[in-house]
Amino acid sequence: MKKIAMNGDQAIALSWKQIEPDVVASYPITPQTIIVETFSEYVADGLVNTEYICAESEHSAMSVCIGASASGARTATATASAGLAFMWEVLYVASGMRLPIVMVVANRALSGPINIHCDHSDAMGARDSGWIQLFGENVQEAYDNSIMSFRVAEHMDVRMPMMTCLDGFIVTHSLERFEPLPDDVVKSFVGPFKYRRSLLDFKNPITMGPFDWTDYYFEHKYQQVEAMKRVTPVVNSVAKEYSKISGRDYQIIEPYKLEDADYAVLAMGSTAGTLKEMVDELRAEGKKVGSIKLRLFRPFPHAELAKMIEGLKGVAIMDRAVSIGAEGPIFPEARSALYEAKERPRLTNYVYGLGGRDIRPEELKYVFNQLIHKEGDTVNYLGVRK
Amino acid sequence: MANEKASELPEGGMIIEAGSSRKYLTGDWRSKRPECDELKCTNCLICWIYCPDNSIIVKDGKRVAFRLTHCKGCGICANQCPAKAITMKDEVG
Ligand code: SF4
Numbered sequence: 001m002k003k004i005a006m007n008g009d010q011a012i013a014l015s016w017k018q019i020e021p022d023v024v025a026s027y028p029i030t031p032q033t034i035i036v037e038t039f040s041e042y043v044a045d046g047l048v049n050t051e052y053i054c055a056e057s058e059h060s061a062m063s064v065c066i067g068a069s070a071s072g073a074r075t076a077t078a079t080a081s082a083g084l085a086f087m088w089e090v091l092y093v094a095s096g097m098r099l100p101i102v103m104v105v106a107n108r109a110l111s112g113p114i115n116i117h118c119d120h121s122d123a124m125g126a127r128d129s130g131w132i133q134l135f136g137e138n139v140q141e142a143y144d145n146s147i148m149s150f151r152v153a154e155h156m157d158v159r160m161p162m163m164t165c166l167d168g169f170i171v172t173h174s175l176e177r178f179e180p181l182p183d184d185v186v187k188s189f190v191g192p193f194k195y196r197r198s199l200l201d202f203k204n205p206i207t208m209g210p211f212d213w214t215d216y217y218f219e220h221k222y223q224q225v226e227a228m229k230r231v232t233p234v235v236n237s238v239a240k241e242y243s244k245i246s247g248r249d250y251q252i253i254e255p256y257k258l259e260d261a262d263y264a265v266l267a268m269g270s271t272a273g274t275l276k277e278m279v280d281e282l283r284a285e286g287k288k289v290g291s292i293k294l295r296l297f298r299p300f301p302h303a304e305l306a307k308m309i310e311g312l313k314g315v316a317i318m319d320r321a322v323s324i325g326a327e328g329p330i331f332p333e334a335r336s337a338l339y340e341a342k343e344r345p346r347l348t349n350y351v352y353g354l355g356g357r358d359i360r361p362e363e364l365k366y367v368f369n370q371l372i373h374k375e376g377d378t379v380n381y382l383g384v385r386k
Numbered sequence: 387m388a389n390e391k392a393s394e395l396p397e398g399g400m401i402i403e404a405g406s407s408r409k410y411l412t413g414d415w416r417s418k419r420p421e422c423d424e425l426k427c428t429n430c431l432i433c434w435i436y437c438p439d440n441s442i443i444v445k446d447g448k449r450v451a452f453r454l455t456h457c458k459g460c461g462i463c464a465n466q467c468p469a470k471a472i473t474m475k476d477e478v479g
């Protein structure tokens with residue numbers, strides 16, 4: 001299909017138009033607003049059959065999604081930052097009830113001080129909530145991830161809610177050329193929504209979300225742990241199928257020029273794109289460097305990452321969020337992944353880009369050079385005026 | 387303690403059987419038991435309306451007994467009874 005120009009939010013809205021979820025419930029928040037604004041126009045113009053509910057808050061929006069999904073409807077929503085934080089309580093209800101809701105998160109910093117620009121603090125705050133978390137690099141990937149997410153969340157081996165994340169403003173508001181798929185191709189790829197049990201199935205009455213005592217709660221949490229283990233193979237098989245209709249290949253964690261590299265930098269989201277440019281430039285100078293794009297954060301691909309970086313001399317982990325009192329959130333995962341590795345690379349952490357601070361190419365080059373010269377602390381704060 | 391394994395339970399704490407609350411003996415929670423003074427009772431059935439656990443047994447329009455398998459001893463019936471016919475007695479043992 002021919003390429004068109006849209007920003008990330010519009011591309012997501014287009015994917016929803018093609019998928020036509022049964023219910024979309026949301027509350028607008030920058031930088032995701034364009035998604036629900038564009039989609040509500042599709043609804044108003046009669047281009048989709050979706051029941052669109054503009055709730056009075058994000059807590060209510062997610063609660064509506066929970067009700068809709070529990071009654072057997074394909075359900076989607078979008079949020080960011082404070083909106084995601086306001087949903088926090090009910091995020092756990094959605095995952096605990098094993099509802100395959102798909103939510104787009106336009107990554108934005110959390111207040112205060114109040115800030116509307118990109119970092120990953122919002123999604124990182126929800127990392128333990130039992131939601132699958134997938135991150136995209138650019139508009140094309142935001143669109144592709146949006147479509148694939150429905151298949152992953154709704155897969156009968158999974159049945160878990162899924163966040164598909166894109167960088168606020170950098171991807172949500174930047175006009176990029178991308179290649180959408182034809183409507184009918186998307187429709188048949190996603191297929192009709194199937195449910196295991198529905199609250200509206202009066203022939204088979206059920207209770208969802210009852211009080212769970214000390215004698216069962218732990219077992220239900222363990223079910224979530226087990227279900228999360230089944231996610232990675234499903235993400236992989238859905239991506240494989242998707243590559244057949246799109247020609248685009250996605251892996252949960254993607255190496256770039258790593259084969260003969262000694263040093264690598266890992267990032268999630270749009271920075272992973274800038275990194276590839278830097279790798280090309282440094283390669284032209286004869287430096288043996290590569291980069292890694294992390295796409296799947298939950299479940300975290302510990303084994304896959306360890307295999308990818310074992311034997312390298314140095315790896316820097318870029319974190320666009322910080323756990324104050326510890327370090328960036330990806331860093332401890334990477335260190336944990338390497339614990340059993342025979343040849344552990346030197347591992348350093350770079351917290352960067354908080355509150356939408358630009359990450360410039362020279363800064364990424366600086367990180368590569370620090371790796372090469374064995375410089376830098378274990379945890380570094382890149383681009384901050386100390 | 388329950389003994390079903392995580393792998394044997396419906397996902398997400400779902401209850402897939404209708405009317406299962408019959409099997410859930412909330413009477414286990416009771417520390418006080420309602421007792422009715424038959425001489426004072428006028429059979430107005432206000433207790434039957436108020437009981438949250440459907441534990442006032444009525445036959446032929448008359449209050450006849452408490453369903454102690456499910457009466458959780460909340461005391462609402464004793465509080466509401468206009469004839470003050472119900473008193474809450476400590477459970478012993
Ligand atoms: S409320 Fe009191 S008087 Fe009325 S039926 Fe119940 S026990 Fe009897």
Ligand code: SF4
Nearest residue numbers: 437457458460461463
């Ligand atoms: S004590 Fe409570 S549960 Fe028991 S019969 Fe009275 S109202 Fe019902």
